[in-house]
Amino acid sequence: MSTTQRLSLLDASFLYLEQPTELLHVGAVTILAGTIPFDTLAGALATRLGGIRRYQERPERPLLDLTAPCWRRDPDFDPRRHIRRATLRAPGGEADLHRTVDALFATPMDPAHPLWESYVIEGLAGGRTAILSKTHHCMIDGVSGARLLDLMADPLPPRADGAGVAAKVAPSAGSGGTLGQVLDAARGLWTAGTALAAASLPRPVRPAPFNGRLTASRRIVWASFGLDEFLAMRGAAGCKVNDVVLAVIAGGLRRYLDDLGIVLEARPQALIPVNVRGTGEHATLGNRVSAMFATLPLDIDDPIERLEWIARHMRSLKEQRQPHAVDFMLGLAAAAPIAMGAVLTRALAQLRLVNLVCTNVPGSLEPRSILGRSILEVHPIVPLALDLGLGFAILSYGGGISISATTDPHLAPEAERIPGALRAAAVGLAERLGVTLHTSARAPASAGGAPVVADLMTREVVAIAADTTLDEAWRLMQERHIRHLPVVDRRGQLLGLVTHRDLLAASQSTLSFRRESERVRVLAWARAGDVMETHLSTAQADEPAAAAGTRMVRHKIGCLPVLDADGHLAGIVTEEDFLRWATVHMAAPASAA
Numbered sequence: 001m002s003t004t005q006r007l008s009l010l011d012a013s014f015l016y017l018e019q020p021t022e023l024l025h026v027g028a029v030t031i032l033a034g035t036i037p038f039d040t041l042a043g044a045l046a047t048r049l050g051g052i053r054r055y056q057e058r059p060e061r062p063l064l065d066l067t068a069p070c071w072r073r074d075p076d077f078d079p080r081r082h083i084r085r086a087t088l089r090a091p092g093g094e095a096d097l098h099r100t101v102d103a104l105f106a107t108p109m110d111p112a113h114p115l116w117e118s119y120v121i122e123g124l125a126g127g128r129t130a131i132l133s134k135t136h137h138c139m140i141d142g143v144s145g146a147r148l149l150d151l152m153a154d155p156l157p158p159r160a161d162g163a164g165v166a167a168k169v170a171p172s173a174g175s176g177g178t179l180g181q182v183l184d185a186a187r188g189l190w191t192a193g194t195a196l197a198a199a200s201l202p203r204p205v206r207p208a209p210f211n212g213r214l215t216a217s218r219r220i221v222w223a224s225f226g227l228d229e230f231l232a233m234r235g236a237a238g239c240k241v242n243d244v245v246l247a248v249i250a251g252g253l254r255r256y257l258d259d260l261g262i263v264l265e266a267r268p269q270a271l272i273p274v275n276v277r278g279t280g281e282h283a284t285l286g287n288r289v290s291a292m293f294a295t296l297p298l299d300i301d302d303p304i305e306r307l308e309w310i311a312r313h314m315r316s317l318k319e320q321r322q323p324h325a326v327d328f329m330l331g332l333a334a335a336a337p338i339a340m341g342a343v344l345t346r347a348l349a350q351l352r353l354v355n356l357v358c359t360n361v362p363g364s365l366e367p368r369s370i371l372g373r374s375i376l377e378v379h380p381i382v383p384l385a386l387d388l389g390l391g392f393a394i395l396s397y398g399g400g401i402s403i404s405a406t407t408d409p410h411l412a413p414e415a416e417r418i419p420g421a422l423r424a425a426a427v428g429l430a431e432r433l434g435v436t437l438h439t440s441a442r443a444p445a446s447a448g449g450a451p452v453v454a455d456l457m458t459r460e461v462v463a464i465a466a467d468t469t470l471d472e473a474w475r476l477m478q479e480r481h482i483r484h485l486p487v488v489d490r491r492g493q494l495l496g497l498v499t500h501r502d503l504l505a506a507s508q509s510t511l512s513f514r515r516e517s518e519r520v521r522v523l524a525w526a527r528a529g530d531v532m533e534t535h536l537s538t539a540q541a542d543e544p545a546a547a548a549g550t551r552m553v554r555h556k557i558g559c560l561p562v563l564d565a566d567g568h569l570a571g572i573v574t575e576e577d578f579l580r581w582a583t584v585h586m587a588a589p590a591s592a593a
Contacts, residue, residue: 050079251425
């Protein structure tokens with residue numbers, strides 16, 4: 001049966017903007033350990049992706065775009081049509097993989113069928129297999145794309161140690177009933193209005209050398225890092241992981257341009273998508289994003305000064321509620337007559353507001369597998385459009401972070417220099433912060449009498465939703481005498497973490513409000529999702545407590561959320577838990593004597 005569900009203006013805009021040289025599909029390269037027979041792997045992907053309703057539908061545009069596009073089921077839908085095979089001449093090296101990915105990603109998809117493709121790339125050195133996924137941006141954004149990886153992966157098995165039993169999570173109470181919905185709507189309208197009044201909205205920028213008319217060619221490169229490295233730098237600098245990522249990108253871009261002898265006339269401005277999904281929307285497809293417009297200070301030579309500037313700048317944009325203001329403006333645009341949608345989209349596209357895109361998405365915290373083959377790496381791919389010849393995509397997965405760059409080789413030549421420049425920028429920043437770079441693997445379960453995390457952790461966890469207001473989060477901290485609030489979705493899946501320090505950093509200065517409660521109360525219209533850290537260090541119940549404690553010291557953090565095998569919140573271990581355990585066990589010998 002066909003459907004007449006219409007695309008939102010934001011989803012439809014990616015159809016309106018697409019050109020032969022500006023293909024607006026997003027993607028990812030997933031590297032598997034080992035090989036899987038093509039028919040077996042194709043069958044699994046066909047079942048897991050082909051079963052998604054949106055993946056069975058194609059967008060249908062009306063004549064002259066006089067009405068909004070709508071989703072209609074493809075009457076000839078066959079998921080295996082969308083799953084194809086590519087083989088490298090074995091043993092395929094990294095250069096062979098990149099050439100194949102570049103060519104396949106730059107090819108258009110057939111608009112007569114659902115706009116997604118998966119390529120199984122065989123013949124990689126080391127017996128590995130790669131999967132290149134392509135999905136049109138009208139179907140997904142970065143967050144929903146990361147969730148699709150979970151659907152592609154094997155179901156997580158129950159843990160034999162019983163740690164899969166979820167903790168008794170006590171989410172904060174939200175508004176309920178008709179009155180609650182009215183109050184929530186009023187709160188949203190007030191938030192958007194005040195944000196629009198306070199925000200510093202972007203102005204047109206000067207073009208950078210990598211801005212200009214795009215060609216059909218694409219060059220995609222990536223650099224892999226340990227999440228531990230970025231968490232340690234975040235802890236040393238007292239900022240967000242996203243600040244560290246942007247500082248590494250700014251430092252890497254500076255090195256890359258210096259190597260090419262290119263000098264920028266002005267600091268480039270980056271579009272940073274911001275997820276605005278509410279409670280219950282975390283797994284939904286489509287585009288639910290706002291944006292921030294961040295300046296990258298490539299002219300600052302010292303890595304620490306560059307990071308500090310970026311951290312202050314990002315904090316200022318959040319305090320001005322720029323994402324809320326942009327979301328409000330997108331809502332106003334969506335309220336325009338349907339026939340104006342395409343015209344409005346093309347008109348806004350003429351404004352040069354950014355020089356590049358930097359999209360940052362948290363992926364699965366735990367390693368996953370497909371048909372029993374471990375997923376080693378996941379590298380995201382962002383599309384290019386609107387004269388932007390360079391874009392970065394960042395994805396954390398299973399203890400690592402990938403920073404991927406998509407380039408038009410005619411505007412950003414010699415892209416193979418970018419990964420090395422990013423690594424050099426990360427090393428330079430770490431050295432200045434006094435952080436030793438190494439990837440710390442999670443210690444195996446303890447086999448002896450040494451304590452494990454389950455012996456220390458708190459199982460009665462107070463958690464909140466992403467749309468919980470910050471004054472409610474502060475009230476919970478005060479009432480429960482806690483300093484950390486995990487953020488979960490309705491299924492108990494961990495989304496992020498809000499700390500007492502996050503609330504104070506987001507609140508007004510003590511010069512304006514002397515009392516802490518007054519400083520936080522003014523943020524009644526801000527959400528936990530606006531300030532939470534999404535790239536997290538976590539623990540498992542059977543992990544040695546010493547290993548978890550060492551990680552807390554290295555990252556300069558006060559807690560580790562404890563996850564079960566399905567990624568659900570099972571508990572939390574804090575500094576206080578370690579102190580309580582140590583106190584009891586240090587007192588035990590004296591008591592026995």
